Amino acid sequence: MKKILLILIVAIASINAQNLQVGSDIQMLNNYEYETPKSRKMKIPLNTKTLLIAFDKDTGALVNEYLATKNKYFLQKKKAIFIADINKMPTMVTNMFALPKLRKYKHLIYLHYGEKFQNAVPRREEKVSVVRFEDKKVKSISFITSKEELSKVF
Amino acid sequence: MKTNLLLSSLILLSIVLFSGCASKMQAPKNSGFFKSYEHLQVNSNHVSDAVKLAAYKKIYVEEVSVIPSIALEEQTSEQKQLYTGISKYATNKLKEALKFKNSNEKTKDSLVMQSAISASEVHFDDKEWNQLSPLSLGITVVSLNAYLEESARLVGEYRLIAKDETISKSLKQIKEIPISLNGDYLTLDDLKSSIDAWVDIVASEINKGNK
Numbered sequence: 001m002k003k004i005l006l007i008l009i010v011a012i013a014s015i016n017a018q019n020l021q022v023g024s025d026i027q028m029l030n031n032y033e034y035e036t037p038k039s040r041k042m043k044i045p046l047n048t049k050t051l052l053i054a055f056d057k058d059t060g061a062l063v064n065e066y067l068a069t070k071n072k073y074f075l076q077k078k079k080a081i082f083i084a085d086i087n088k089m090p091t092m093v094t095n096m097f098a099l100p101k102l103r104k105y106k107h108l109i110y111l112h113y114g115e116k117f118q119n120a121v122p123r124r125e126e127k128v129s130v131v132r133f134e135d136k137k138v139k140s141i142s143f144i145t146s147k148e149e150l151s152k153v154f
Numbered sequence: 155m156k157t158n159l160l161l162s163s164l165i166l167l168s169i170v171l172f173s174g175c176a177s178k179m180q181a182p183k184n185s186g187f188f189k190s191y192e193h194l195q196v197n198s199n200h201v202s203d204a205v206k207l208a209a210y211k212k213i214y215v216e217e218v219s220v221i222p223s224i225a226l227e228e229q230t231s232e233q234k235q236l237y238t239g240i241s242k243y244a245t246n247k248l249k250e251a252l253k254f255k256n257s258n259e260k261t262k263d264s265l266v267m268q269s270a271i272s273a274s275e276v277h278f279d280d281k282e283w284n285q286l287s288p289l290s291l292g293i294t295v296v297s298l299n300a301y302l303e304e305s306a307r308l309v310g311e312y313r314l315i316a317k318d319e320t321i322s323k324s325l326k327q328i329k330e331i332p333i334s335l336n337g338d339y340l341t342l343d344d345l346k347s348s349i350d351a352w353v354d355i356v357a358s359e360i361n362k363g364n365k
Contacts, residue, residue, distance in 0.1 A: 030280070036296055040287075040296055041283075041284075041287065042296070043277055043280075043283075043305075045299045045302070045303050046303065047302070047303065072295050073295060073298065075295075076295070076298045076299060076302070106295065107295060108295040108296060
């Protein structure tokens, strides 16, 4: 019985180890692939302090519209990265509407197309995930919904 | 007839749109200027005819091209000046380093050297990453982090042409020297160590044939 319990604990721990949580190493994010809207492959810089992740159209628009009001190097100056996970977007919508629009933004956007990312990173319905890093480890995770909250992130 | 044409067009459009490939841009795979990289891997020098190379005493060095990976209309005036500066600096360094007699013009008895410099983003710990991923030779929103993380490397290429035939070509990435950003913009000073290292390698390759 004790053995089964131990195996179960180890199994759960190893599953959680694949998920981004407080204490996780930032390198874990580079197990996934990212591209700019112009299809240029990107890596997450290891000195990133803040990560914003949007999982749907509205939260993506919230972040993009906010960043569009800032200098195009705003994210880099803040050592921040913005990931838009668009794996749920239908291909036709991505190609016809989303990519042409995203290519017009001056700031840097990381797009993620795969399925597994959304299960590995913390998310809440209709919210932007905010992950803060210190010494390459996750320090805190929070979720925001408004422009006011977004402006306080930085 | 018209209905059939319209239907066919709609079907074709649907296939294209649903295929996921239609408007996804194809990013360039390599940063360089060769049309083909057959027989040429990173840090290799391919000599198709060493005997022909040894027969020449004179060399005409064309101005080093700079491949900035930034569209002309997007280049700032500082970047344009930088590329002119890189070209002049690298060309002069090559002419000084090569033991062949410098020819001021292309002649039948001179080799012609064409070369180019560009930048690539590297992640040597990632075997899946294309270590020749083109990187803008200048600061853009896409390239800035690569320079800050010291993931930028100079790539130098050249070919030697004799009587309209390419007899040697080389592709070098200066792996050991990261291109460091010392200010808000990339400058020639940030690149000189890498350019000098490339010139030394080129000279050692080519001067072998000029004994």
